[in-house]
Amino acid sequence: MDETAPQKGTVTQRAMEQIKAMIAEGRLEPGQRLPTERDLAVQLGLSRSSMREAIRALTVLGVLEARHGSGIYVTQLEAGDLLETFGVVADLSRGPRLVELLEVRRVLESTATALAAARISPDQLAEVEKHLTAMNTTDDPEEILAHDLAFHREIAAAAGNDTMAAILEGLSSRTFRARVWRGYEEEGAFDRTRREHAAIHRALVAHDPEAARAAAAAHVGEVEQWLRTQLGS
Amino acid sequence: MDETAPQKGTVTQRAMEQIKAMIAEGRLEPGQRLPTERDLAVQLGLSRSSMREAIRALTVLGVLEARHGSGIYVTQLEAGDLLETFGVVADLSRGPRLVELLEVRRVLESTATALAAARISPDQLAEVEKHLTAMNTTDDPEEILAHDLAFHREIAAAAGNDTMAAILEGLSSRTFRARVWRGYEEEGAFDRTRREHAAIHRALVAHDPEAARAAAAAHVGEVEQWLRTQLGS
DNA sequence: ACCAGCGGAGTGGTCCGACCACTACCGCTC
DNA sequence: GAGCGGTAGTGGTCGGACCACTCCGCTGGT
The missing domain is CATH 1.20.120.530 (GntR ligand-binding domain-like)
Incomplete structure (x- = not known):
């Protein structure tokens, strides 16, 4: 009866998809700040290490931007990004x-x-x-x-x-x-x-x-x- | 006198650049298998965690492919990848x-x-x-x-x-x-x-x-x- | 001699906890 | 009020442990 569901791919990939979905659905706006890595890891139910891999991946794709000491932000999602x-x-x-x-x-x-x-x-x-x-x-x-x-x-x-x-x-x-x-x-x-x-x-x-x-x-x-x-x- | 050099950006970014350079210079051929994450981390002088972030990033870019239990491989580097x-x-x-x-x-x-x-x-x-x-x-x-x-x-x-x-x-x-x-x-x-x-x-x-x-x-x-x-x- | 099955070694995947480097902000001092 | 210093909080790095999977050689039977 467990609702945690399908288990497709690695937890990191799932986390990436979830964050992308949040952006696509408008729950995350361009420029908006995300919760901390630690909080995100808890919310999505995975470790901080795996969460970081997902964030890093979305960073190189130009979707997220990590500012050391400040936080993680959604980019403007412009073509250049x-x-x-x-x-x-x-x-x-x-x-x-x-x-x-x-x-x-x-x-x-x-x-x-x-x-x-x-x-x-x-x-x-x-x-x-x-x-x-x-x-x-x-x-x-x-x-x-x-x-x-x-x-x-x-x-x-x-x-x-x-x-x-x-x-x-x-x-x-x-x-x-x-x-x-x-x-x-x-x-x-x-x-x-x-x-x-x-x-x-x-x-x-x-x-x-x-x-x-x-x-x-x-x-x-x-x-x-x-x-x-x-x-x- | 230290030869480890400039310290540009994060260690993960540096590792990504190094691997990309190895491929661009032909030291890594398409389809070829890379050393293990643990060995790569030692060779490039960083922790396995950071090394994994670099590998994950290059994976989503379609440059590398990780096969669970087998190893890390360079993709065919074709347009589709x-x-x-x-x-x-x-x-x-x-x-x-x-x-x-x-x-x-x-x-x-x-x-x-x-x-x-x-x-x-x-x-x-x-x-x-x-x-x-x-x-x-x-x-x-x-x-x-x-x-x-x-x-x-x-x-x-x-x-x-x-x-x-x-x-x-x-x-x-x-x-x-x-x-x-x-x-x-x-x-x-x-x-x-x-x-x-x-x-x-x-x-x-x-x-x-x-x-x-x-x-x-x-x-x-x-x-x-x-x-x-x-x-x- | 062959081959199906088992097992272990090696690999990527995940998690944890600690510490470092940097930023932002608050409150104190002048 | 402006400047400064400290501190809490953030991402960045590290090391180690364990899990899940793949591969291959060994074993045992046929």
Whole structure:
């Protein structure tokens, strides 16, 4: 007659599901503070050790945030919080899957750039231009890469779809770009990159979505094709 | 003089980074078995409790897999393994972000369907048709939803980009579809859905990528627009 | 020689209790 | 009233103990 029920999986997994359910059902609001680890363990009927594993897991998923000495809080549950783990995929992918990731990025990046062309504000455009010129007036590869990332990040932000922007952010994770671009840029692709960025910028200024889509697709497609040939050898 | 170094973040986070680095550097191959929790804890210089938290975290990220009584193994690191967490995003998203997710899905689904139209094999096409007819010959909403999911899953698989298919799988997670479609289908959208699926199928049979892209975009776009109006009220 | 069954060694899963590191807040001092 | 110091409470870490499960070799029979 025991009501403690089904015993699916480990106690830790069950605890994770319960907390996720509490959030999904609205019993826990974004930003809200949870009971202490010790109290939660008692409430859900497990040890603090197992409770901590559940909390840690939800923390890396971007659902919870633990502040040492303060407490455990629900994140804002925004796209950026939850999609941070996307970077792990990019970091651990090799070979053919890198091409697949670039294909996904090409599709999303071209769409985001097209949306940005239609919606971008003068302020946002100025920010894009800032990174564009900064990228063209230095020779430090590290700095170029940083402004390159920022250039595309600003455009993605201007597209108005935070989720899409967060995914693109993960697909452009620092280690990912560093690995792929290291070889790409060594082959003197800087000039081509500059021209492609300029084309994207022109389309944004003209508020021409189709031109922006084409320019962005070509931009990512270049890297994609280069990587395809690399894998062949 | 101590070489143990910088002390960034918690010991658990450090352990996670070390294991990820071992995999990224190729010192741990997919499918390979790791040392025991106890040995790992000693090697990385932390307690078993903290080590377990790191392992649990990497487990939910789809990087490691723990088999009770057997050992800890590196997953195959395929797209499906690493992108399983994507479903959490869909499960915990509400309001405007649901629309954003559908927008991302529309972009990817239309591209995947276009790719599938060009590449799909007779066997794969037969599988798609199986779910299409099954979907049209039953009235059980649960069964319809299941075949609907399988219909799109087969198409995504035929597109030949496992990463894209895995992302779409996450965007179509059971709870996500159930929540959105519950209301959508109640408004008598079954017939429209049937027609749209038929259009997608025709384009696949004709191996017409552009028609397939348009049909898929319209299909997802319908739900997207419906959801937009719902949020307005 | 074969194989079904048993058992033990080894592994992840869970729990406990203690202590450390840090934060927040209250009350005291000036 | 502002600044300061202490203290209660929080998450972070540790070590050890025991449980549940898997795997494999041994045993005994056929």
